[in-house]
Structures are given as C-alpha cells and as structure tokens.
Amino acid sequence: MAASDVTGDVTTRAVPARIELQLRPVLTASYSALGALLLRDLVVLWKDKWVFVLRTVIQPFLLCFVFLYVFPKIGQGVGGGGGRRGESSFATVLVPGVVGISIMFQGVQSIALNMAQEFGFTREIEDRVQAPCPIWLVAMAKVLSGAAQGALSAVLVLPIAAVVHAAGVHAHLDLRWWIILTLVPLACIAMAGLGLVLGTSFEPRNIGLMFGFIILPITFLGGTYYGWTTLSPVRIGGFHWLQVLVLINPLMYVNEGMRAAFTSSPHMHLYVIYPVMAAFATTFLAIGLRNFRRRVLA
Amino acid sequence: MIHTEQLTKVYPGTDFAAVDCLDLEVGTGEIFGLLGPNGAGKTTTAGMLTTRVIPTSGRALVGGVDVAAQPALAKQVSGIVSQQNTLDRQLNVWENLYFHGRLFGMGATTSRRIADELLEQFQLEKWAQASVYALSGGMAQRLMVARAIFHRPAVLFLDEPTAGLDPQSRLALWEVLGQLNRDGQTIMLTTHYMEEADRLCHRVAIMDHGKILALDTPAALKRGIGADTIVTVRAAADPEQLAAVLARDVAGVERARVADGAVQLDVSGGQRLVQQIVLAAERAGADILDLSITEPTLETVFITLTGRELRD
Known part of the structure; x- marks a missing residue:
C-alpha cells in the first residue's frame, strides 16, 4: 500500500493535469485538422474579402473593357472585322476564356504565391506541418481551399462579361448546368494542383521567373482569346503546328471546357476534355504533394 | 518521455552521420538540454524527435509513440518552438492560439477558453487583437511557447529558444520555461549557450560530431573535469x-x-x-x-x- 501511495504521489506531482496522454486515432485527428486548416483559410479569406474580390475581378474586367468595349468603340479589328456580329462572336469566345483564366490565376495566386512565402521568409509552413495529420493532408487542404477560391472567382467573373461591353456587342451565353457543375470543380482542382506544383518547385526568390516563363506562355497560348478548333489555319506546310503545340497546355482544356459549359460555340470534344483534365489534376497533385513532402522533410 | 535507440541520421549526399547511434533517455518532468556547437547534430536530433527529419536507422519514442513509424500520431504528443518565428502572419495574436486548438481537435468553446487563459498566463492579453507583426522578438517567442503547449504536449521541444533575443527577454523566457516545468511539463531544448543549459536544464547532453560526449547534471559535468x-x-x-x-x-x-x-x-x-x-x-x-x-x-x-x- 505504501508503495502504491508513493507511486501515486510521484505521478500526480510529476504529471499533473497538464499532461494526459490521450491519443486520438490518426483518422479522427486528421479529419479535425483538415477542418481547422480550411476554417483558418476561410477566416483569412473573409478578412481579406475586398482584396480577394478586387484581385479576382481586376483582370477579367480589364480584358472585357479593352476587348469588348474599347476595341468596338474605336473600331479596332477583333472578331475578324465582321462588325458588331464579328465582335459579338469574339465576345462569345472571350467570356468563357476569361472565366478559365480567372480559375487558373486563383490557383496560382492562392497557392503558389502563398506557399512560396510560407516556405520562404515567414517559415509559417514549419508550424502548419506540425498539425496532427499526415503531411500530404496539409498540402491537400491548401489545394482544396485554393480550388474553392477558384470556383468562387468563376462565379464572380461571369457577370462582369454580361455588364462590361459596348452597345450591340453581346456574348451568346448558353449555360449547360451539368457541364458547369462537373467541369468547373475539376478545372479548379487541376489549376490548384498546378499552383501547388509551381509553389513547391520555385524558390521564393525565383517567383518572378515563374511568371515570365510559365504563367505568361500558359496564359497567351491557353486559348483565352481563341478557340482551339479555330487554330487549324496556323500551319507550316500541311502541319497545324500551333494546334498540336497548345495541347500540352492545361489551360487550353480548361478554356475549352468553359466554352462547352457556358456557350454553344465550337469546342474540343468533351470526351477529350474530361479525361485529360482529370489526368492533369492527378499528375499535378502527385508531383505537388511529392515536392511538398520533400521540401518539408529531411 | 523520450527514448532513443541507436538513432542515426546520414543526410543524402554526405558520408558522415549528422547524428551517430544516439541512445537517450529523458524522464517525465525533466528539462533536458542538448548542448553543442553549430553542426553538432542537436537540431537534427530534435528534428528526428519531432518527425521532420527521417532517421536513417535506429528508433525514437516520444511519449511512447514511435516517431518514424507513426509521425502523425507523434505530433499529438509534441509541442514545438522552432528557431524562427513561425506565427501565422495573417492571423492576429489571439487567433494564432485559437486556431492551434482547433487544429488539434478541440472545440470552439474550449479553444476560445484556453486561448484566453494562455494570453493571460503569458502576459499577452493586451496584444490579443494585435497583428503578430506588432510583437517584439521576445513576445513572439512567448506566443510561440504558448501555442506549443496549447494542446498539452507530453514533451515541449525548443530549438535554440533564446537565439537572437535580448538579455531581458532571455531571462523572461527562462522564467516562463521554469514555471511550465514546475507545473510538470517535460522540456527538451537545444542550445549553444552554456549559461542557458547551466541555469535551466536538469540534465545536459554535450554533443559534438553527432555523438554525445558527456551526459549528466550540469553540476556533475563540471565536477567531472x-x-x-x-x-x-x-x-x-x-x-x-x-x-x-x-x-x-x-x-x-x-x-x-x-x-x-x-x-x-x-x-x-x-x-x-x-x-x-x-x-x-x-x-x-x-x-x-x-x-x-x-x-x-x-x-x-x-x-x-x-x-x-x-x-x-
């Protein structure tokens, strides 16, 4: 009895209420950690909501303003010089492209830029990876919140196209909900995955390079301003080189998908878009999660 | 609380062990110090115990959890204060604590209560709503300690906790750690300040080239020469x-x-x-x-x- 008294005494003195080793199963702990990581991102997004809106809207607004308002006003030739009709059909090409590019920029900004910062001078990532869950889940939480922000930006951007244009210039929208509800989330995940790959591949000091060598070519050769089906006249000899070259660009499939979802204009076949986008999403996530793990663990 | 057997780390591309067959035993309620110069293997040792560095061979248990085999589980029992300021810059002082609680599975009410309590305990109440950019180095360090013990870890790890702090903040942090330890917190810290190891630690392991050269209480080590x-x-x-x-x-x-x-x-x-x-x-x-x-x-x-x- 004396012995057990002593043991009890020692235990209470050395380990008071502070330390109770109650381990929760990893699955439960991971689930609540994921929830907390997403909640944290949501709170931060809410704090910066006006910055988010401005950041999301500024580029689509400028694109629509220049191409759909200024150009028709000054009679500068877009839309193949077909007057208001040609301008309207260019608007129909541009509007889904603007949605696609917004989704991509959201993925890059919300994940790649933040992550470069957290890996770089703030070192915040050091704390985030102490979350009681597998390390890949920390990166996955970033992808999910980045994808959600991409979807939110798609919702914000679409009405702009309806408002910002010159008189008589109209994009002919034809919303196909089953495509919107399946393809937009898939595109958001794929572009968030791209953000993860970029954010974990580039050193923080090389972010400028990333914009110059990756983001710009993707943007300009990603079918934002033209449909993939219309590229065939660009050829050397009999070879449609540009139409083939842009097939490596993930944004091409996103934009073509948006074209299929929001308009009835010609677009790449959906049975190409879905699997290729899914393949891009899977590849980006696999590479991004692997990079993330390598950056975090030694 | 901490137990290692032949714990070894050889970084890829190097031909020497950063940590070489380390056998350690740290008891409950101890403040244990790893003392040594830069490159001695202290941070690598702490890194392996906190799941960030994957051991090349050997085994390490923290709070009874094998850190290499079950890293996600091991994180539940560890609280970590790293050398750099890793506070969430986009959250304020109070939120930094609150979200840590949520991250470790505590409900909103509990997290709120503990966040309030810790701010008071660490004399940071006045700064609750402040941006973490507004904190001095010493205050940021205190907030990181508060955050690290939020989920009541079995072991609190601190990597060079007072590096870069002014003497007054250093004393204040020693005070905080001493108090936590009197409340039963097991603490392991790495340091290259002998005075820190001497004043704070119950036992000190002197490390160099990945090996422990001597391990004892500071008094015994000094007598030992x-x-x-x-x-x-x-x-x-x-x-x-x-x-x-x-x-x-x-x-x-x-x-x-x-x-x-x-x-x-x-x-x-x-x-x-x-x-x-x-x-x-x-x-x-x-x-x-x-x-x-x-x-x-x-x-x-x-x-x-x-x-x-x-x-x-």
Whole structure:
C-alpha cells in the first residue's frame, strides 16, 4: 500500500493535469485538422474579402473593357472585322476564356504565391506541418481551399462579361448546368494542383521567373482569346503546328471546357476534355504533394 | 518521455552521420538540454524527435509513440518552438492560439477558453487583437511557447529558444520555461549557450560530431573535469612554453592547455594560486598581461572534452 501511495504521489506531482496522454486515432485527428486548416483559410479569406474580390475581378474586367468595349468603340479589328456580329462572336469566345483564366490565376495566386512565402521568409509552413495529420493532408487542404477560391472567382467573373461591353456587342451565353457543375470543380482542382506544383518547385526568390516563363506562355497560348478548333489555319506546310503545340497546355482544356459549359460555340470534344483534365489534376497533385513532402522533410 | 535507440541520421549526399547511434533517455518532468556547437547534430536530433527529419536507422519514442513509424500520431504528443518565428502572419495574436486548438481537435468553446487563459498566463492579453507583426522578438517567442503547449504536449521541444533575443527577454523566457516545468511539463531544448543549459536544464547532453560526449547534471559535468578552479593567463610569451612551465611549477594543476592565445589551467585544491602563478611566470621571464580565476563552466567541460571552444 505504501508503495502504491508513493507511486501515486510521484505521478500526480510529476504529471499533473497538464499532461494526459490521450491519443486520438490518426483518422479522427486528421479529419479535425483538415477542418481547422480550411476554417483558418476561410477566416483569412473573409478578412481579406475586398482584396480577394478586387484581385479576382481586376483582370477579367480589364480584358472585357479593352476587348469588348474599347476595341468596338474605336473600331479596332477583333472578331475578324465582321462588325458588331464579328465582335459579338469574339465576345462569345472571350467570356468563357476569361472565366478559365480567372480559375487558373486563383490557383496560382492562392497557392503558389502563398506557399512560396510560407516556405520562404515567414517559415509559417514549419508550424502548419506540425498539425496532427499526415503531411500530404496539409498540402491537400491548401489545394482544396485554393480550388474553392477558384470556383468562387468563376462565379464572380461571369457577370462582369454580361455588364462590361459596348452597345450591340453581346456574348451568346448558353449555360449547360451539368457541364458547369462537373467541369468547373475539376478545372479548379487541376489549376490548384498546378499552383501547388509551381509553389513547391520555385524558390521564393525565383517567383518572378515563374511568371515570365510559365504563367505568361500558359496564359497567351491557353486559348483565352481563341478557340482551339479555330487554330487549324496556323500551319507550316500541311502541319497545324500551333494546334498540336497548345495541347500540352492545361489551360487550353480548361478554356475549352468553359466554352462547352457556358456557350454553344465550337469546342474540343468533351470526351477529350474530361479525361485529360482529370489526368492533369492527378499528375499535378502527385508531383505537388511529392515536392511538398520533400521540401518539408529531411 | 523520450527514448532513443541507436538513432542515426546520414543526410543524402554526405558520408558522415549528422547524428551517430544516439541512445537517450529523458524522464517525465525533466528539462533536458542538448548542448553543442553549430553542426553538432542537436537540431537534427530534435528534428528526428519531432518527425521532420527521417532517421536513417535506429528508433525514437516520444511519449511512447514511435516517431518514424507513426509521425502523425507523434505530433499529438509534441509541442514545438522552432528557431524562427513561425506565427501565422495573417492571423492576429489571439487567433494564432485559437486556431492551434482547433487544429488539434478541440472545440470552439474550449479553444476560445484556453486561448484566453494562455494570453493571460503569458502576459499577452493586451496584444490579443494585435497583428503578430506588432510583437517584439521576445513576445513572439512567448506566443510561440504558448501555442506549443496549447494542446498539452507530453514533451515541449525548443530549438535554440533564446537565439537572437535580448538579455531581458532571455531571462523572461527562462522564467516562463521554469514555471511550465514546475507545473510538470517535460522540456527538451537545444542550445549553444552554456549559461542557458547551466541555469535551466536538469540534465545536459554535450554533443559534438553527432555523438554525445558527456551526459549528466550540469553540476556533475563540471565536477567531472576534476578541477574546481579555472585559471586563464595571458602573457607576453609563447603560450605553449608558459603552459608547460605553469603545469610543472604550480601545485594542483590537473591540465594546462592553450586556447585563443591564452593559457588555461584546470586546478584542483590550489593554495595561494595567484602568487604561485605570478612567481612561476616571473621565473620563466613571462610578463603577465591578464589573469582571471573562475569556477568551471559547461564551456570548460566542452573544451576539456573536445579541445575546442564551444563558439567555434
């Protein structure tokens, strides 16, 4: 009895209420950690909501303003010089492209830029990876919140196209909900995955390079301003080189998908878009999660 | 609380072990210090115990959890304060604590309550709504400690906790850690400040080149060098020759060595030491420029063990 008294005494003195080793199963702990990581991102997004809106809207607004308002006003030739009709059909090409590019920029900004910062001078990532869950889940939480922000930006951007244009210039929208509800989330995940790959591949000091060598070519050769089906006249000899070259660009499939979802204009076949986008999403996530793990663990 | 067996880390692309077959045992309620110069393997050891560095071989248990086999589980039992400020810059001071609670599975009410309590305990209430950019280095460090103990970890790990802090903040942090420990918190810290290890730690492992050279209480380590007095002599003479002369002529000299251009003598039970040294030096024709007598420190222990200074 004396012995057990002593043991009890020692235990209470050395380990008071502070330390109770109650381990929760990893699955439960991971689930609540994921929830907390997403909640944290949501709170931060809410704090910066006006910055988010401005950041999301500024580029689509400028694109629509220049191409759909200024150009028709000054009679500068877009839309193949077909007057208001040609301008309207260019608007129909541009509007889904603007949605696609917004989704991509959201993925890059919300994940790649933040992550470069957290890996770089703030070192915040050091704390985030102490979350009681597998390390890949920390990166996955970033992808999910980045994808959600991409979807939110798609919702914000679409009405702009309806408002910002010159008189008589109209994009002919034809919303196909089953495509919107399946393809937009898939595109958001794929572009968030791209953000993860970029954010974990580039050193923080090389972010400028990333914009110059990756983001710009993707943007300009990603079918934002033209449909993939219309590229065939660009050829050397009999070879449609540009139409083939842009097939490596993930944004091409996103934009073509948006074209299929929001308009009835010609677009790449959906049975190409879905699997290729899914393949891009899977590849980006696999590479991004692997990079993330390598950056975090030694 | 911490148990390692032959824990080893060889970083890819290197041909030496950063940590070499480490066997450690840290008990509940201890403050345990890993002391050593940069590159000794302290941070790698702490990294392996906190799941960030994957061991090449060997085993490590923290709070009974195998850190290599179950890293996600091990994180539940560890609280970590790293060298850099890793506070969430986009959240305010209070939110930094609150979201930590949520991250570790606590409900909103509990997290709110503990966040309030910790801010008070760490005297940061006034800063609750402030941006973390507004905090001084010392306050940021206190907030990181508060965050690390939020989920009541079995072991609190601190990597060079007071590096870069001003002396006052350093004392304040020692105070905080001492109090946490009196409340039962097991603490492991790495440091290259011998004074920190001496003042704070119950036991200290002196590390160099990935191995533990000595492990004991600071008092025992200092006793272990077999001298009670350390004399440092600077003179206008060849230090090597002077060291030999003093070792021969002064009674009670255990060891004499040259460090940093000065002669250092480990002396035990020496009588009229100053007089003896002055006379011996004069006979050898060396003009003494400076002479100091101190008690042994952990630095002395390190020098005795490695022949190098801790700062190197």
